Amino acid sequence: MESRVKSNSQLRRADCFGKVDGQLQRSPSVIVIGGGMAGVAAARALHDASIQVVLLESRERLGGRIHTDYSFGFPVDLGASWLHGVCKENPLAPLIGRLGLPLYRTSEDNSVLYDHDLESYALFDMDGIQVPQELVKKVGKVFEMILEETDKVRQELSEDISILRALSIVFERKPEFRLEGLAHKVLQWYLCRMEGWFAADSDTISLKCWDQEELLPGGHGLMVRGYLPVIHTLAKGLDIRLGHRVSKIERRYNGVKVTVENGETFIADAAVVAVPLGVLKAKSIKFEPKLPDWKEAAIADLGVGIENKIILHFENVFWPNVEFLGVVAETSYGCSYFLNLHKAAGHPVLVYMPAGRLAKDIEKMSDEAAANFAFMQLKKILPDASSPIQYLVSRWGTDVNSLGSYSYDAVGKPHDLYERLRVPVDNLFFAGEATSALYPGSVHGAFSTAMMAAEDCRMRVLERYGELDLFQPVMGEEALSIPLLISRL
Numbered sequence: 001m002e003s004r005v006k007s008n009s010q011l012r013r014a015d016c017f018g019k020v021d022g023q024l025q026r027s028p029s030v031i032v033i034g035g036g037m038a039g040v041a042a043a044r045a046l047h048d049a050s051i052q053v054v055l056l057e058s059r060e061r062l063g064g065r066i067h068t069d070y071s072f073g074f075p076v077d078l079g080a081s082w083l084h085g086v087c088k089e090n091p092l093a094p095l096i097g098r099l100g101l102p103l104y105r106t107s108e109d110n111s112v113l114y115d116h117d118l119e120s121y122a123l124f125d126m127d128g129i130q131v132p133q134e135l136v137k138k139v140g141k142v143f144e145m146i147l148e149e150t151d152k153v154r155q156e157l158s159e160d161i162s163i164l165r166a167l168s169i170v171f172e173r174k175p176e177f178r179l180e181g182l183a184h185k186v187l188q189w190y191l192c193r194m195e196g197w198f199a200a201d202s203d204t205i206s207l208k209c210w211d212q213e214e215l216l217p218g219g220h221g222l223m224v225r226g227y228l229p230v231i232h233t234l235a236k237g238l239d240i241r242l243g244h245r246v247s248k249i250e251r252r253y254n255g256v257k258v259t260v261e262n263g264e265t266f267i268a269d270a271a272v273v274a275v276p277l278g279v280l281k282a283k284s285i286k287f288e289p290k291l292p293d294w295k296e297a298a299i300a301d302l303g304v305g306i307e308n309k310i311i312l313h314f315e316n317v318f319w320p321n322v323e324f325l326g327v328v329a330e331t332s333y334g335c336s337y338f339l340n341l342h343k344a345a346g347h348p349v350l351v352y353m354p355a356g357r358l359a360k361d362i363e364k365m366s367d368e369a370a371a372n373f374a375f376m377q378l379k380k381i382l383p384d385a386s387s388p389i390q391y392l393v394s395r396w397g398t399d400v401n402s403l404g405s406y407s408y409d410a411v412g413k414p415h416d417l418y419e420r421l422r423v424p425v426d427n428l429f430f431a432g433e434a435t436s437a438l439y440p441g442s443v444h445g446a447f448s449t450a451m452m453a454a455e456d457c458r459m460r461v462l463e464r465y466g467e468l469d470l471f472q473p474v475m476g477e478e479a480l481s482i483p484l485l486i487s488r489l
Contacts, residue, residue: 028461029268036064038431039274041450044234058245068226075226078394084442085216092444102485103221104344120323124381139186160412164202185328192335198408199305201356209409214438224345248286269461270427277304277434278403298420301413304404306397307355310374312388314348336377367393406441407434429453
């Protein structure tokens with residue numbers, strides 16, 4: 001990669017000095033910590049605003065929780081894979097449109113399942129018998145009515161409770177919603193899909209805040225060629241240091257000093273902290289002086305969930321031509337679902353997607369055992385399934401570079417934690433999906449907070465140098481409206 005071939009002398013030019021007309025002169029400088037969407041986008045914006053930027057990334061790759069793998073001979077995303085909101089209002093739409101990256105739309109607006117339409121599913125019980133579509137739709141309507149009743153419970157209560165507790169109250173009040181037999185299993189599957197959206201179990205998700213996220217119009221689109229081309233486009237020409245795990249960030253009256261694990265230090269006017277919430281929670285980066293109490297409380301109180309992918313590559317397609325295969329069970333923990341990449345991208349691949357406690361339990365297994373577990377789930381519904389020829393397993397919960405998949409509102413905690421996490425501390429600026437009050441847990445949420453952090457940082461740095469030009473947007477005027485390439489088979 002172009003950014004990896006910097007000379008050692010250039011790498012150690014940490015205090016960002018340069019010579020102009022033979023005179024040693026300081027130039028505005030920023031250190032960006034974290035090479036995910038937020039970090040790369042912030043670095044791109046600052047670089048384009050003529051600020052000297054170095055980006056420090058702990059992994060030996062860019063992307064963070066965007067991880068497009070090519071080992072099968074075609075791209076598959078082990079992390080983020082959807083554009084949530086296929087519309088021109090999505091801040092990522094202009095870039096994706098310019099790159100000509102196709103999207104496969106998996107839902108229209110207002111789907112009860114968020115990212116998929118009911119018509120795109122085939123549900124099966126543990127005996128491999130497909131659930132009649134009429135029953136799936138009927139239970140879907142019941143599930144929507146149950147959620148409406150939970151909203152009434154929320155309005156009645158002053159204290160916050162979990163979604164699971166709210167559901168219990170609804171079932172006590174409305175016994176007709178207590179389904180039995182196969183219908184009960186389908187209802188549990190709907191709850192399983194809802195938990196997957198938050199990457200957390202329903203007993204930990206806040207009732208007061210669970211629907212506060214703002215969904216953009218246009219439904220949801222799968223990135224057919226993966227998300228990595230977006231990252232690489234934003235990263236082009238930037239000074240990026242891979243394998244640089246930050247251990248300490250020191251705020252000084254005249255700048256910041258950042259230390260990485262090997263003892264190397266970088267000094268600049270300001271820093272953008274764009275590491276995952278899980279990493280901040282683990283306190284693996286030491287802040288000196290320590291962050292204010294309100295900032296540490298926001299980090300501690302915001303929930304971080306886990307959703308993983310076990311990607312199974314087969315020689316041939318033997319499953320129905322639907323977007324999702326679902327397994328219904330007596331509990332949401334026992335339910336599961338597979339994304340069919342063949343329908344979306346033409347590859348003989350199924351993606352098993354466990355979330356919450358199930359994802360944590362599977363992370364205790366080896367990759368081989370995890371892949372076998374997913375295949376056994378598939379065998380329950382398709383007994384004649386052939387064994388996969390390759391597999392990939394993500395471990396976002398135990399990966400020290402992420403320690404979780406994405407943020408959510410935990411029970412009893414205020415919804416303004418995202419905004420508190422975003423607020424700068426002196427010359428430290430924060431970005432990432434967990435700092436997005438409107439779009440948490442999404443790639444465009446990470447991107448939009450990167451733009452805010454970059455602009456706030458730019459103004460702070462240039463004010464110091466007396467060079468502030470308020471009419472200079474960080475991303476220029478390139479955001480032209482270019483149609484997205486969308487298909488739906």
